[in-house]
Amino acid sequence: MEDWVTIKNLKSKNPEMGTRKIADLLGVSRNTVRNALKNNSGPEYKRSNKPNPDLEPFYDLINQYYWQKRFKGSRILNEIKSKGYKGSQSAFYRYFSTIKDKTSKSYHPYETGPGEQAQFDWSPYTVWIENLRTRVYLYGYILGFSRYIIFEASMSVHQGSVFEALENSFAELGGVPERVQTDNATCFVTNASKEQFKWNSRYLTFCGHYGFKPTRSLPGHPWSKGKVEKPFSYLETHFIQGGQFESFEDFYSKLKEFQDVYNQRVHGVTKAAPEQLFNKEKETLLPLPAIRYVSVKEEVRKVTADCLISFNGNRYSVPWMFATKMVWIKVSKGYFLEIYSQSNKLIARHKMSLEKGQVIMLNEHYRGHKNEHGNWKRLVTMFNQRYPDKTVFLDKLQAQKRINARYHLGRILEIGSYYKPQQVTQAINAALEYNVFNFYFLQGYLENHFQHDIQIPESLQMRQTYYQDISVIRDLNSYALKDGGPYEA
Numbered sequence: 001m002e003d004w005v006t007i008k009n010l011k012s013k014n015p016e017m018g019t020r021k022i023a024d025l026l027g028v029s030r031n032t033v034r035n036a037l038k039n040n041s042g043p044e045y046k047r048s049n050k051p052n053p054d055l056e057p058f059y060d061l062i063n064q065y066y067w068q069k070r071f072k073g074s075r076i077l078n079e080i081k082s083k084g085y086k087g088s089q090s091a092f093y094r095y096f097s098t099i100k101d102k103t104s105k106s107y108h109p110y111e112t113g114p115g116e117q118a119q120f121d122w123s124p125y126t127v128w129i130e131n132l133r134t135r136v137y138l139y140g141y142i143l144g145f146s147r148y149i150i151f152e153a154s155m156s157v158h159q160g161s162v163f164e165a166l167e168n169s170f171a172e173l174g175g176v177p178e179r180v181q182t183d184n185a186t187c188f189v190t191n192a193s194k195e196q197f198k199w200n201s202r203y204l205t206f207c208g209h210y211g212f213k214p215t216r217s218l219p220g221h222p223w224s225k226g227k228v229e230k231p232f233s234y235l236e237t238h239f240i241q242g243g244q245f246e247s248f249e250d251f252y253s254k255l256k257e258f259q260d261v262y263n264q265r266v267h268g269v270t271k272a273a274p275e276q277l278f279n280k281e282k283e284t285l286l287p288l289p290a291i292r293y294v295s296v297k298e299e300v301r302k303v304t305a306d307c308l309i310s311f312n313g314n315r316y317s318v319p320w321m322f323a324t325k326m327v328w329i330k331v332s333k334g335y336f337l338e339i340y341s342q343s344n345k346l347i348a349r350h351k352m353s354l355e356k357g358q359v360i361m362l363n364e365h366y367r368g369h370k371n372e373h374g375n376w377k378r379l380v381t382m383f384n385q386r387y388p389d390k391t392v393f394l395d396k397l398q399a400q401k402r403i404n405a406r407y408h409l410g411r412i413l414e415i416g417s418y419y420k421p422q423q424v425t426q427a428i429n430a431a432l433e434y435n436v437f438n439f440y441f442l443q444g445y446l447e448n449h450f451q452h453d454i455q456i457p458e459s460l461q462m463r464q465t466y467y468q469d470i471s472v473i474r475d476l477n478s479y480a481l482k483d484g485g486p487y488e489a
Contacts, residue, residue, distance in 0.1 A: 054087030115284030119228035141169035146277035156334025175285025
């Protein structure tokens, strides 16, 4: 460039000076002088278009990933590396820049201090689950300081599912920030206009229970919660696209694995991994309340004598010991029907059937239901082995229940298998104190004083990081006995 400027200046000041003279003065060739005098603009460096030998075998694959699957550059680079690419990252991105769309967006992020703010949003996706195109809603909850994100999934976007996703996020992180930024969805905001703005009353109750301040993004200002919206793009290109999942449980499990990897990546703005910064931010979060907020789409059912409840045109089984009793139910992730006892313990979980008129039964729910347990002598032997020194209870049971003592003893042994021996012994002592000797007394005493140990089948278990014991805010009698229950969209 300097030679070009010098040649032009010499020629303009000395029009009679020839190319040979200029070349001798500057120590360059005459061709260089001639080319400089011909061009009106300075010389530019142009990289050779010679194909990169390391990258050339992957050209077709890169174009396929970008134009057909719409993968982003970082995803494509990971894919070709897994298939043997040994070249540099810069070489890949030089080629990728020649084929990708040139549109881009940018914004200046608003930074917050530790524990100051979190943002929450969700997005619908169509995912291949069990070889079927399935609509799934993915929720994102991100802490503004550390950028630590929690991903939740549900088949539903009703208010109950939204609150459940928020609750699970709070519990997985072990605390709550000072405020949570959301959009203007009806589960948060009843009226979004500036003049008549109004929060959803149930959402305000939810906020009060957890102690955080609700804030919202104004309509038409999507960048105000860009921290939570940006990860959805990465989630779609690096997890959703091209994914095949055996079941919803498989999808959820892999989503959590993806979350763990995502939080270990170095963030482009903070220049640190979210997991690293979260270790500092978690100390500033507000503590969780002692109980969860469960006042969302809860309904009450009475269990039939054949251990079934009705929900949305289908019937689902409940452990035999709750036959004829009241239980409350809750839809979780829009996919599971969860059933809780009056002592607020999860006693059953079913995958909800999409068909109507189905009866979904688990064999373990009928263990001991109307079964014969053997003769009186065998039952007495079993009782004495479990609860030694309580023979007096057997004598009084046989005297008080002469006709069906064997039935009561069999049911007592069966329900005793769901509690610790010392707990059953305490119930037996209470029966002796009140002079009441039957199965129903022991069952009621155990339910009111202890948590039973009913195992949810492994196939229906999910990754749980929140409260292990569920406690409701109000008594079962305050819930509605109809479809829908006390629910507000």
